[in-house]
Every structure is written in structure tokens, then in C-alpha cells.
Amino acid sequence: MSALFSPVHIGPYAVAHRVVMAPLTRLRAMESGIPGDLMVEHYAQRASQGGLIIAESTAVSIRGRSYLGAPGIYTDEQVAGWKNVVDAVHAKGGRIFLQMCHSGRQSHRDLQPGGDEPLAPSALSFDGMALTKSGWQPVSMPREMTLDEISVAIEEFRLGATRALAAGFDGVEIHGANGYLIDQFIQDGTNLRTDTYGGPVENRVRFLLDVTKAAISVFGADRVGVRLSPAGEFGGMADSNPMATFGYAAGQLNPLGVAYLHIIEPRVKGEVNIREGGAPVAAQHLRAIFNGPIIAAGGFDAESAAAAVRDGDADLVAFGRDFVANPDLPHRVQNGLPLNAYDRSTFYTSDHRGYNDYPFATV
Numbered sequence: 001m002s003a004l005f006s007p008v009h010i011g012p013y014a015v016a017h018r019v020v021m022a023p024l025t026r027l028r029a030m031e032s033g034i035p036g037d038l039m040v041e042h043y044a045q046r047a048s049q050g051g052l053i054i055a056e057s058t059a060v061s062i063r064g065r066s067y068l069g070a071p072g073i074y075t076d077e078q079v080a081g082w083k084n085v086v087d088a089v090h091a092k093g094g095r096i097f098l099q100m101c102h103s104g105r106q107s108h109r110d111l112q113p114g115g116d117e118p119l120a121p122s123a124l125s126f127d128g129m130a131l132t133k134s135g136w137q138p139v140s141m142p143r144e145m146t147l148d149e150i151s152v153a154i155e156e157f158r159l160g161a162t163r164a165l166a167a168g169f170d171g172v173e174i175h176g177a178n179g180y181l182i183d184q185f186i187q188d189g190t191n192l193r194t195d196t197y198g199g200p201v202e203n204r205v206r207f208l209l210d211v212t213k214a215a216i217s218v219f220g221a222d223r224v225g226v227r228l229s230p231a232g233e234f235g236g237m238a239d240s241n242p243m244a245t246f247g248y249a250a251g252q253l254n255p256l257g258v259a260y261l262h263i264i265e266p267r268v269k270g271e272v273n274i275r276e277g278g279a280p281v282a283a284q285h286l287r288a289i290f291n292g293p294i295i296a297a298g299g300f301d302a303e304s305a306a307a308a309v310r311d312g313d314a315d316l317v318a319f320g321r322d323f324v325a326n327p328d329l330p331h332r333v334q335n336g337l338p339l340n341a342y343d344r345s346t347f348y349t350s351d352h353r354g355y356n357d358y359p360f361a362t363v
Contacts, residue, residue, distance in 0.1 A: 016050025033072030060160035104181030126236025179235015189238030231266030265298030
């Protein structure tokens with residue numbers, strides 16, 4: 001697996017290996033979205049010397065929440081909580097970027113200020129669930145954002161980046177994937193607008209670019225990454241021509257000089273592997289368009305990850321579920337050690353079980 005254990009640069013940072021911890025929503029923050037001791041321990045366990053962690057999806061505003069127990073980056077208390085996480089990762093010699101997110105229509109009135117409707121590019125609902133004080137509930141019908149509300153959301157991402165910088169993060173990742181607000185603007189199945197943020201792909205990608213530029217104004221381009229899911233259907237997403245749409249988006253990121261493009265592969269739907277031959281098809285497509293480093297994610301094992309890097313389809317590979325169950329995943333992969341099995345039933349619970357109690361390898 002030597003291809004995964006050669007150094008690579010992400011922006012200004014020399015990263016010692018190419019096994020990345022993917023952003024993983026685990027709902028272990030406090031009800032107020034403040035990272036606490038559980039999260040500090042979790043990230044510290046998974047920090048490796050010179051490795052890269054992308055911290056979990058984090059709301060840039062109270063309107064951007066979709067799950068109670070997910071962290072935020074819009075209050076001073078949240079910044080202080082994240083600083084404890086960042087300091088713990090840095091103490092282990094790791095690097096950590098914060099994934100900034102706005103849920104858009106993936107929310108519920110109970111999570112919104114004043115019980116308001118969630119915001120979205122267009123007033124289209126879908127069959128999804130949000131976690132509230134009353135438990136899991138079907139998402140609420142959203143209302144279409146005004147141009148002023150779009151400007152406010154862009155500013156919320158800029159302020160989120162400012163707070164992430166104050167917390168000590170090495171960079172930020174713009175979450176343009178998984179059916180959240182930016183993805184809702186990009187795909188024509190969820191964006192029916194007729195103004196400058198809707199219609200042709202040039203307009204639908206505008207919000208992504210405006211948000212990315214806002215983050216760049218804080219961190220600089222080489223410390224801002226972007227995540228996209230070109231074939232993702234989570235959150236009721238659909239596009240009439242996803243390869244063209246996301247190819248355009250990737251091309252527009254080139255002149256901005258962002259640190260990396262993080263691509264979720266369409267290979268896994270539930271437990272079914274849908275890729276032919278195991279090749280990372282989305283990364284292969286966008287590799288020909290995007291000029292910078294590519295992080296591929298989505299159902300990789302050690303062998304397929306090494307092949308993706310060796311074949312030039314990706315520069316780094318992000319692991320999710322295996323990093324949940326194996327805090328020392330890079331060590332295990334490098335030394336060919338067996339992996340702990342993950343317990344799916346504990347993914348979205350609230351305590352240390354299935355979060356901080358997986359064993360480290362003994363050799």
C-alpha cells in the first residue's frame with residue numbers, strides 16, 4: 001500500500017500520507033452545537049502524525065442546522081469548543097480542516113429561529129428526516145430564498161470561516177455535496193429559480209462560487225477546499241446532466257486556486273457497490289477538468305484506495321466508516337493489520353459507545 005504513504009501537499013501543508021479522515025456527522029456535540037470533551041477525545045484519537053482530518057459537517061448559522069447534536073460555528077462558545085478539538089489534533093502533529101455547511105431544505109421548523117420555514121433555492125420538499133428535540137421528524141416544507149437572504153447566507157459562510165480561523169483550523173472545506181444548500185443550488189432538480197441564481201448551469205453554480213470566494217477572503221485560496229457529490233441522490237437530489245453540471249463547477253474552481261476538490265464517488269448506494277471494475281468514476285471524470293489535488297471518498301478499502309492513488313485518479317483518499325471503527329486507521333493500513341468492524345447502530349447516538357471505545361492495534 002506504499003502509494004498511500006508518500007507525502008503530498010495540500011495548499012501550504014506537507015501532508016505525510018494520503019489516508020484522510022472524512023467528515024463524519026456523529027451528533028456528539030452538545031444540544032447548542034458546542035463541541036465538548038467527547039469530540040475532543042474522538043478527534044485526538046484519530047489524529048496521526050502529519051495526516052489530514054476533515055472535521056464533520058458544521059452549520060454556519062442557526063438556520064443551517066438539520067440535526068440536533070451536530071456542531072455549529074456561529075457562536076463564541078462553539079469556537080471555544082472547536083479550539084479544544086483543533087489543539088488536540090495539532091498536539092498529535094495532525095492537520096484539520098473544518099467542513100462548513102448550511103442544510104437548506106434538509107431541516108425542520110423546530111430547528112429554525114421563530115419556527116420559520118427552512119430556506120432553499122426553491123420551495124420544493126422531499127422525503128427526508130431532521131433530528132429535533134422531539135426526535136426524528138419529516139423535514140418541513142421550505143420557502144424560496146430571496147436575493148437578500150442569499151446574500152446573508154454567503155456572509156454567514158464568510159463569518160463561519162472567520163470563526164474557524166479564530167479556532168485555529170488549518171483550513172476550511174465548503175460542503176457542496178450530499179443535498180445540502182449549495183448542492184440544492186447546483187442541481188436543476190432542486191433549483192427552479194429564474195433569476196441570477198437559477199436556470200443555466202452558470203447561474204446554478206454561482207452560489208457555490210460566491211461562498212467559496214467568501215471563505216477565500218478569510219483563509220486564502222490555498223487553505224479552502226470544496227466537496228461535491230456528482231451522482232449523489234441523498235436528500236432527494238437529481239440533475240438532468242450531472243457530469244456536465246459538476247464538470248462545469250470543477251472547471252470554475254480552477255481560477256480560484258482552491259486547495260483541493262473532494263469528490264464523493266457514486267459507487268455505494270446502501271450496501272451495493274455500483275462501480276464497474278472498482279474505478280473511482282467521478283474522480284476520473286473530474287480529474288481531466290480540475291487542476292489541483294483531488295480527494296476521493298466513498299466505499300474505498302485499502303487496496304482500492306492505493307489503486308486510485310497509484311493510477312492517478314486521486315491524490316488522497318478519505319475514509320469514513322473505517323475511520324469510525326479504527327482510530328489508528330493509517331497505522332493499520334500501512335502495516336496490513338486487520339480492521340475493527342464498525343457498529344452502525346451507534347453511528348448517531350449520543351455517548352462514547354461506538355465513538356471513543358474502539359480499540360487501537362496492539363502492534
